[in-house]
Amino acid sequence: MLRGHGNSFQTRSVLSAVFSPDGRRDLTGSDDGTARVWEAAVATELAVLRGHGNSFQTRPVLSAVFSPDGRRVLTVLGGGTARVREAATGAELAVLRGHESYLRSAVFSPDGRRVLTVLGGGTARVREAATGAELAVLRGHESYLRSAVFSPDGRRVLTGSDDGTVIATRMAVFAIAALSLDLILGFGALVSFGHAAYLGLGAYAVAICARHGVTDLFVQMAVGAAAAAAFAAASGAISLRTRGIYFIMITLAFGQMAYFFFVSLSAYGGDDGTALAARSTLLGQDWLENDTVFFYVVLGCLAATYGGLHRLVNARFGRVLAGTRESELRMRAIGYRPFRYRLAAYVISGMLCAVAGVLLANQTEYVAPAYMAWTRSGELIVMLLLGGIGTLSGALAGALVTVGLEELLSDYSEHWRLAFGLILLAVVLWSPAGLTGLVRRLRPEERP
Amino acid sequence: MTLLEVRDLRKSYGALAVTDGLSLGVAECELHAIIGPNGAGKTTLIAQLSGELAPDSGTVRFAGTDITRLDMASRVRAGLARSFQITTLMPAMTALENVALAVQGRSGSSFRFWRPVAQEAALNDEAMDCLAQVGLADRAARPAGAMSHGEKRQLELAVALACRPRLLLLDEPLAGTGPQEAEVLVGLLAGLKGKVTMVLIEHDMEAVFALADRVSVLVYGRIIASDAPQEIRQDPAVRAAYLGGEATC
Ligand SMILES: Nc1ncnc2c1ncn2[C@@H]1O[C@H](COP(=O)(O)OP(=O)(O)OP(=O)(O)O)[C@@H](O)[C@H]1O
Ligand SMILES: [Mg+2]
DSSP, X not given: OOOOSXXXXXXXXXXXXXXXXXXXXXXXXXXXXXXXXXETTTTEEEEEEOOOBOSSOBOOEEEEEEOTTSSEEEEEESSSOEEEEETTTOXXXXXXXXXXXXXXXXXXXTTXXXXXXXXXXXXXXXXXXXXXXXXXXXXXXSSOEEEEEEOTTSSOEEEEEOOHXXXXXXXXXXXXXXXXXXXXXXXXXXXXXXXXXXXXXXXXXXXXXXXXXXXXXXXXXXXXXXXXXXXXXXXXXHHTTSOHHHHHHHHHHHHHHHHHHHHTOGGGTGGGOEEOSSOOBBTTBOGGGSHHHHHHHHHHHHHHHHHHHHHHHHBHHHHHHHHHXXXXXXXXXXXXXXXXXXXXXXXXXXXXXXXXXXXXXXXXTEEOXXXXXXXXXXXXXXXXXXXXXXXXXXXXXXXXXXXXXXXXXXXXOTTHHHHHHHHHHHHHHHOTTHHHHHHHHHXXXXXX | OEEEEEEEEEEEETTEEEEXXXXXXXXXXXXXXXXXXXXXXXXXXXXXXXXXXXXXXXXXXXXXXXXXXXXXXXXHHHTEEEEOSSOOOOTTSBHHHHHHHXXXXXXXXXXXXXXXXXXXXXXXXXXXXXXXXXXXXXXXXXXXXXXXXXXHHHHXXXXXXXXXXSEEEEEOTTTTOOXXXXXXXXXXXXXXXXXXXXXXXXXXXXXXXXXXXXXXXXXXXXXXEEEOHHHHHHOHHHIIIIIGGGGGO
16 A cells, blocks of 8 residues: 555645556555555655645645656646656656646657646646657537547547536536525525525435435435435524524535534445446436436426426416515415425425435536535526526526636636636626526516 | 403513503494503503513403403414514515415415426415405505605504405504505405404504494503593593594694
8 A cells, every 4th residue: 555645634635646667666646646656565755756736735746647658747737837857866857838728638659758737727738758748739629628638649638538428417406406496595585595405405305315216217316305405404494593694604505514424334335435337327227327318307307497497487386486585574464475485395395405416416427525515506596697687597607607607717727716706796796687687677678 | 342452451571561451342243443642552562462462460251252361363363463563564575475375374284395386376366355345456466675764563453454355454554654555455444344343453543433443542561541522532531541632723
């Protein structure tokens, strides 16, 4: 076993590990900013390649590979540079700079003379290993590039990217989650800051069901929705007795409770979560393994959610819910008890979000407490702010634009959240009713 | 027959006794006006009668049953509706929707998730009747928030009527209205007289003496006089405590 990444307080993750071409040495890259060369057989540390980053911030070493002759090492930092170093001494031979976006990976060509780097955007570059000089830029990837490798003869390059289907699926999944939140936040004026908990409940329903041999998608959805309903009923019965900032804080607290519950669930990977062996099944068939089929299933769920909510908000229940948002006192004065309608909406909303969670787990084939982090709850609120709170089309638009911008902006910079924040600020300042409000304003003839 | 009977009602905010051993009887079908200076505790009384506020002690009996412990919703079901001194409507909803929501409150379950409520003819027809009753039939499709102040006061009345009350608690229905708007509202209240029992709180003396069958005077949380309007006008205690030097207005 190769130990020694980190200190006694915190063990750092090993982000990559590869054998040298002769198989006698090991190279590991870690988020403590070092790469280490080990003797594979006895796990003796042969060299520590330091100097990745500055004294204020250590940048993680995302990947580290040997050159084909095993004499050099190529490391990629969590930034825009890659370095070629001597494996034996750690001496820096070349620094490959000038990547306008962050680097995902870098590999040597089979002859060891060139390096192929992959950016967080849609481009890959071929560079000279000795000097870092750029030999070719490979553009034209319509979406997220994940990795690139040389062909064995070193003359061609194979790139792999997320295709549009995957992104569209993510959009649809988050649209369901945003719609579910809009029911309570938009139509009920209940600002829940713990809504991601339901996303997580749905996701864990998949992992837990699968572990027990239940792989059917709809059964998993039913289990996830039932768990969400129970959690929503219990937490809502308490939180819905409060208003305003207290409600926000209590929903946040319940969300964190759910988060830490799953962190403590070591059977399912604790903090790290757990990968799914496979996607859920439909009628016992593994049709969802096909991304396109899976996308259409998610799209169907989105359509059903949208349609169902459209009926709901325009039915008796929806009008009562809107009434409680407009004036609770007036509602009581005409004979309603707002609490029971709010609780019902809260439960329905949680169940729908759990369905989104089931789909999210299937999309990523991975389940972790991170799905229910409070930041994720915040992201759902941001989607509504961006799209327009209190309209179904706003929730839909918000989710599509947020996921789309995330994909687009993260292609250009690792600091994409900053740009996203500025866009959000501009939209909210310019049009408090979000993007859909903007559309309505630009088409005044459609105003009733 | 006494429809509403209040006995020894008390409510204090700290040291301030806002309702201070108040007793009151309202006969079926009468229009019972309650007058009193600002801060006398009139709105607080309405809040306790409607169930918005719980009294510290005392009892409220309605149609022979003790309703002191019932919440607002149960009292509305029992036939007690109110209007607000400060207009309390759903501003984003149309006038029709505001009233239809009140009709919906007493006609079947609201846990219905599928059928579009806007197409429920039974609700809309009854709501339309209520709007017509207060002269707002041609304003049905207007958002309440976009109506004039006088229209909002009329709509408050329509919403209360949509609850089909046996007793209507009206907290200054003329508050903030101009002379013409007030005239419309007084006409509406006159039209309702005899059809529904009303407790009317009002500062507009002209309106009070034109409408009331009986007038009670509330000062510092107590009823100091309760009588026919012409007797109240002459009552020296009332003149001193409330009508004061401007009694001739
Ligand atoms: N929640 C409260 N807390 C403390 N004091 C209150 C509260 N509500 C009312 N009061 C006080 O109780 C007194 C009676 O208030 P209330 O609103 O019942 O008067 P009112 O007779 O309706 O007056 P107006 O004619 O101005 O409407 C006032 O002095 C008011 O300041
Ligand atoms: Mg008052």
